[in-house]
Amino acid sequence: MERAKELLTDGTVVRVLGWKQGDLGYNPEPAYFNSPEELADFVYDGFCGANLSKYMIQAGKMERNTLVFLKPCDTYSFNQLIKEHRVNREKTYIIGVGCKGTLDIDKIKNAGIKGIESISQDGDMLKIQTIYGEKEFPFDDALLERCTVCKGKTHLVYDELIGAQEGEEAGPKGNRFEMVEKLEAMMPKERFAFWQNELSKCIRCNACRNACPACSCLKCVFDSNKFDSAQKANVDTFEEQMFHVIRAFHVAGRCTDCGECSRVCPQGIPLHLLNRKFIKDINEFYGPYQAGEDTDSRAPLTDYMFEDVEPSVVTERGGKH
Amino acid sequence: MYQIKKDRLPELFAAMAGAQDLFLPIRKADQTNYGLWTEEVQVDLDTLKTVKSGKDCFFPQSETLYSCKNEDGKLSIDPAKLTDEPFVVFGMRACDVQGLKVLDNVFLNDPVDSFYAARREHGTVVAIACHEPEETCFCKVFGIDAANPASDVAAWFVGEDLYWKALTEKGERLTESVKELFTDGDDTAVEEEKKQIQAIIEKLPYSHLDLSRFTPEKTMELFDSPLWEEMYQPCLACGTCTFVCPTCQCYDIKDFNTGSGVQRYRCWDSCMYSDFTMMAHGNMRTSQMQRFRQRFMHKLVYYPANNDGMFSCVGCGRCVSKCPASLNIVKVIKKLGGEA
Amino acid sequence: MQVEKTQVFRPKIVAFCCNWCSYAGADLAGSSRLAYPADVKIIRVPCSCRVNPMFILRAFQRGADGVILCGCHPGDCHYTTGNYYARRRMTLLFSMLDYLGVENGRTRVEWVSAAEGVKFSTTMNEFVAKIHSLGENVRLGDLRCKND
Numbered sequence: 006m007e008r009a010k011e012l013l014t015d016g017t018v019v020r021v022l023g024w025k026q027g028d029l030g031y032n033p034e035p036a037y038f039n040s041p042e043e044l045a046d047f048v049y050d051g052f053c054g055a056n057l058s059k060y061m062i063q064a065g066k067m068e069r070n071t072l073v074f075l076k077p078c079d080t081y082s083f084n085q086l087i088k089e090h091r092v093n094r095e096k097t098y099i100i101g102v103g104c105k106g107t108l109d110i111d112k113i114k115n116a117g118i119k120g121i122e123s124i125s126q127d128g129d130m131l132k133i134q135t136i137y138g139e140k141e142f143p144f145d146d147a148l149l150e151r152c153t154v155c156k157g158k159t160h161l162v163y164d165e166l167i168g169a170q171e172g173e174e175a176g177p178k179g180n181r182f183e184m185v186e187k188l189e190a191m192m193p194k195e196r197f198a199f200w201q202n203e204l205s206k207c208i209r210c211n212a213c214r215n216a217c218p219a220c221s222c223l224k225c226v227f228d229s230n231k232f233d234s235a236q237k238a239n240v241d242t243f244e245e246q247m248f249h250v251i252r253a254f255h256v257a258g259r260c261t262d263c264g265e266c267s268r269v270c271p272q273g274i275p276l277h278l279l280n281r282k283f284i285k286d287i288n289e290f291y292g293p294y295q296a297g298e299d300t301d302s303r304a305p306l307t308d309y310m311f312e313d314v315e316p317s318v319v320t321e322r323g324g325k326h
Numbered sequence: 327m328y329q330i331k332k333d334r335l336p337e338l339f340a341a342m343a344g345a346q347d348l349f350l351p352i353r354k355a356d357q358t359n360y361g362l363w364t365e366e367v368q369v370d371l372d373t374l375k376t377v378k379s380g381k382d383c384f385f386p387q388s389e390t391l392y393s394c395k396n397e398d399g400k401l402s403i404d405p406a407k408l409t410d411e412p413f414v415v416f417g418m419r420a421c422d423v424q425g426l427k428v429l430d431n432v433f434l435n436d437p438v439d440s441f442y443a444a445r446r447e448h449g450t451v452v453a454i455a456c457h458e459p460e461e462t463c464f465c466k467v468f469g470i471d472a473a474n475p476a477s478d479v480a481a482w483f484v485g486e487d488l489y490w491k492a493l494t495e496k497g498e499r500l501t502e503s504v505k506e507l508f509t510d511g512d513d514t515a516v517e518e519e520k521k522q523i524q525a526i527i528e529k530l531p532y533s534h535l536d537l538s539r540f541t542p543e544k545t546m547e548l549f550d551s552p553l554w555e556e557m558y559q560p561c562l563a564c565g566t567c568t569f570v571c572p573t574c575q576c577y578d579i580k581d582f583n584t585g586s587g588v589q590r591y592r593c594w595d596s597c598m599y600s601d602f603t604m605m606a607h608g609n610m611r612t613s614q615m616q617r618f619r620q621r622f623m624h625k626l627v628y629y630p631a632n633n634d635g636m637f638s639c640v641g642c643g644r645c646v647s648k649c650p651a652s653l654n655i656v657k658v659i660k661k662l663g664g665e666a
Numbered sequence: 667m668q669v670e671k672t673q674v675f676r677p678k679i680v681a682f683c684c685n686w687c688s689y690a691g692a693d694l695a696g697s698s699r700l701a702y703p704a705d706v707k708i709i710r711v712p713c714s715c716r717v718n719p720m721f722i723l724r725a726f727q728r729g730a731d732g733v734i735l736c737g738c739h740p741g742d743c744h745y746t747t748g749n750y751y752a753r754r755r756m757t758l759l760f761s762m763l764d765y766l767g768v769e770n771g772r773t774r775v776e777w778v779s780a781a782e783g784v785k786f787s788t789t790m791n792e793f794v795a796k797i798h799s800l801g802e803n804v805r806l807g808d809l810r811c812k813n814d
Contacts, residue, residue, distance in 0.1 A: 028660070029461060029531065032652035035560040055651060059562075110647075115356075119374070119460045122531065136529050137458065188765065197767025197805055202355045208378060208387065210596070212564035212650050226720070230601055237578065237593055243808040247723045250762055254719050257758055269650030271566045272357050272377055279762070286761050291754070306758075309750030311740060316753065316775040319760040584811045585728050 008100065008167065009072055010041040018072040018098050022060055024053040030123040030134075031110045035060055037071075049074065051126070054107035054149060056265050058082035058092070059218040065093035073097060076104040077169075078151070080161040081261035081297030082218035087162070088300045089259070091221045094162075101160035103168035106144075106152035111273065113147050151264025151277065154181035161298065181262070185281050204245040206272035209237060213266035213276050219256040219296075226251070249279060257283035258305040261297035290314050328490040328501065329511030335371075335488065339363050339416070341504045347413040349383045351376050360415070371417055371483070374460055375644060379425060379572035380418040384445045385433070387569070388593040391441070391579070395587040408444035414500060416452045420475035421465045421642040423453050425572030428629075428638045432575050450496045453477035455523060462643030464532035464656065470640060473523035484515045491516075532643070532656055539663045542631035549623060553661055558618035560651035565596030567645035567654070573625070573638045576602070597621050622658045677731040677797040679706045681790070682721065684714045686744035687779045688736030694783030702790035706734075713737070714775075715748035719759045722773065726806040732772045732797040736786070739777040749777070768805050771796050 009021045025036035026048040035055045038044045056079045064071040075083060080101065086092040113121070113133065120136035131147060133140040145153075158170040188196055211227075214220045226232060227248060253260075253276070262284060266276040287294050287305045291313070294305050330338060342348045343363045352361035353370035360380050361367060378387075392405040426446075433439035434446065453475030456463070465472050474480065478497035482489040489511050492501040501508075527533055540548070568574045578595035581588050595602055597620050603611055611617050629638035639655055646654040683689040689710045695702065711717055714737025725733045735756060737749040756775050764770040774796075776789045 027652055028657065029646075032646070032654075034652040034657075037556075037559055055560075060560075114647075119458050120526070120530070121461050136461070136526060185765075193764070193767045193769060195767070196765065200766050206355060206357055206359065206377075208566075208569045210565040210569045211599075212562065212566045215562040215564040216650050224600075228599070228601055230604060237580070237595070237599075243727050243806065246766065246806065247720070247727065250723065250759075250766070251720055254759060254762065265650075269562075269564075269566075271570055271648040272359075273355075282762060282765050283758055286758055290757060306751070306754055309747060309754060311750075313740075313750065313753055314757060316757040316760050316773075318757060319764050319773075320770045582810055586811075589810055 006044055006047050008165070009038070009047070010044055012072055012098065013038075013041050013044070017070065019069040020064075020067070020071050021047075022057055022064060022071055022073040023047050024049060024055070024074075027052075030121060031108075037064075049102060051106065051108040051144075051147075052110065052124075054265075054268055056082055056216075056218055056263050058086060059216065059265075061092045061097060062086065062218075062221050065091075065096055070096050070098055072100065074100050074102050075160065075163070076102060076107075077158050077160050078104070078156055078261070078263050080163065081156065081295070082263050083297075084161050084300050085259055085261055085297035086218060086221070088297075088304075089221070099163045099165075101163035101166040101169050103166075103170050104158065106148045106155065107268075108144075108147045109149040109268070113142050116142060116146075118142065149264060149268055150275075151262070151267070154179045156262070156295075182281060182285050184275070184278055185285055188278065188282075200246075201242065203274050204249060205242060206274055207245040207249070208272060209245070209248065210271060212269040212271060213274075214252055216265045216269040217252075217256065217260075218263065218265065219259045219261070220252070249276065253279035253283060256280065258287060258294070258307075259296050260284065261295070290318070327511045327513055327516065328505075328508035330488050330490065330508050332483070332486050332488060334507065335369075338504060338507050339369065340365070341507060342414050342416070342500070345503055346411060348416060349380070349413065350416040360417075371454065374456060374458065375419070375642060375647075377644075377648075378570055379642065379644065380415055380422045380451075381425060381429065381572050383413075383415045384426060384449060385429060385442055385575065388591055389441060390589050390591045393584075393587055393589045406441075408440060409448050410444065412448045412450065414450045414452060418451055418453045418475070418477065419456055419642070420453060420470050420472045421463075421640040422572050423451060423475055423477040424465070424468070424470050424640040425642070426451070428573040428633075428636065428640065429575055431633050431636070450479070450500045451477040452479040452481055452490075452497075452500070455480065455482045455519065457483050457519075457523070459523065459526055459530060460643065461531055462646040463527070463530055464535060464641035464643060466527050466530075466533045466641070467535045467537060468637050468639065468641050471524075472527060473520040482516050482519050484519045487511070487515070489516045532641070532646075535656065535659050536663050537626070537637070537659065540626040540630070540637075540659075542627065545623075545627050545631065548627055548662060549619070551662060554615055554619045557653070557658060557661060558615045560653055561598070561614055561618050562651055563598050563600065563614050563617070564650060565598050566648050566650060567621070568596035568598060569594060570644040570648050572640055572642055572644070578602075597624070622655060622662075625655065626659070626662075675798065675802060677705050677794060677802075678729055679703075679732045679734065679790075679794060679797060680725040680730045681706050681708045682711050682714070682717050682733070682735045683708050683778075684716075684737040684744075684749075685710055685712050687738035687742065687777075688714075688786065690780035691736070691778040691782045691786040694780065695786040696783075698783045700783055700787035702787045703794045705794055706790050713743065713745050713748040714752040715745075715755070717752060717756075719755060722756075722759060723806070726768075726772075726803060727808040728811050729803075729807060731800070731803040732774070732793060734774045734776060734789075734793050736776050736778045736789075739779055742779065763806070766805075769800050769803075771800050772803060772806075 021038040024033040027033045122134045158173040260280045348363040353368040358370045358373040433442040456472040492498045625639045743749040
């Protein structure tokens, strides 16, 4: 933050994009700071989950330079956006900040902890001050799903680093495809029931789309009033199926698996499971690929090989009805 | 005042559902929302706030208004049937009930919305007092008493019992139909519970917001405030706040081509969306700042100006906990109201 | 003219055919008097890669029981590379539909050249038989389109 003040003062940047202290101890909001004085409200903690790369699409169109704080996984999104020419690298000053994992307030609340006044960290535990007394909650259990399968702590793009743990392995590392594999192993009927149950909760608020750094279309096909896919209604299960398949498909090969879609979903739909299915298929069919890892390779869906697998692979893989 | 043991609630639900449709909070895929009761569902009365409010039961997210068919060159129009069967909504909270009153002002005043009116006429609401209010609650600011929900029937959970008190004629009728399940209860436990709830509410961080600056006279001043430009920045323009809100009432009317006809339906719309207020000549709100301002000006200034000072926010706090960017009406009230 | 409704299942099948190869293949099948079921409705597209995943979903929404995409053989695309892109897209889309629990036999891609009238007709016969065995599509349809 001191560094941000310096850069603001010496004119390297005219605004700083970071997080501003919230009023509940767990709700900081993304914010622009335009003067060193405003930076007094700057905060960076486990609840700063928002991926600021998304905001850089807008910031790139503003006058003069912007300083942005990016967590390691946010830099994947930023890189991917550079590749797609959606952000302006020249006008961006990136400070890579270290990340110990971002937290999911819903996990804490679901454990029955209500009336939260403040949250602080004490070793492996979160100390939670509530109006119903002081509670404790293990830090690791409060991590967002995406952080339990962290990609690593290395920043891929930055101008300088603060508190970063480059090269360090992520903490509790799981297999991110575990649930996808579990679903694949189910009978189609069970899978269908699983997705019906999840997708029927969708309220079509578009939070998943709007928070997604890869969703950067100026006009989404689901918003266009010239096309009757823009039904916006929560009217029939088909609408939700179509919306979520198309949303995930459109970011297939571009999705860095930053997990914002699942984080923001008000109904807790595990949307990352759709994206990860595409990632897993791409890895299996066309070779390992991590979107956002570089800025010049061809994306899997804008590339091809003569020997690519045929679509019949889906039926031949087995699976009964 | 009546009383029933908590473990006998399934019997109560079955009895009510035997005579009419019963909607109540149901746990499904880790979230609680209102749904139709059947024996298989998992009823969840512990979650204080359902994701979507009970608004759905009276003003569904989508409903067909009429359908048209073209058969052998003959055009037929088939209006959707209005609700004509009674139903019960169990488990709403004081804030949600107040939310219905906000909707009433919009839909029951001339011109009356017949779809909504029919549902209001046939629906009986059983509201539960909030045993443990949460930090996101600020109903007190709007003069709502979470300990005394003002609906057809008020209910309180105390220990192992549910206390039940009919407050309106509709409530009496419902009570009459399930009376044999109840025993007579006395007020002491409930009075104690009410005091406790009110004491907790006093301590909540948002319970003492200052609304005094949100008056019709200040409309232009608030509208022109430079603070909007700053506040809207994190907004992602999704519709989460609108769709979880118990008082948002804007809708869009659209046609769906079924291949053999047309279904005209209405669905909730969000002032946060870029095509909201889109008209033939274009859109008069062209920036996200304007859309953002509209939402809060409507809730805090325009609506009260037209409805004798009644705010169209009920302090349920759903937007507080659900906004992906942690924006919410409380931050707006504080900032514009001069608190922060 | 009124057609009496029968209980026999008549699948609705949509076949997207590329203009340069498969549509000509269908034409050849017709002029060679090779039979394939009338349940197949052909939609001509300029290239197999014109088919947006949304087209496939929309076909299912509007009551299709099976959707098949036919294009030029790999290497033979009129636009050089269109079918390669289509191949990747459809592979991923079909895999996703399978993942959602939709029967994976309802979707298919087949490369049919202008000379392969026989292949066109056998493919369609096979596909229709497959859809017959799967029955009506209930998992990916729109109820509003099923009123009658």
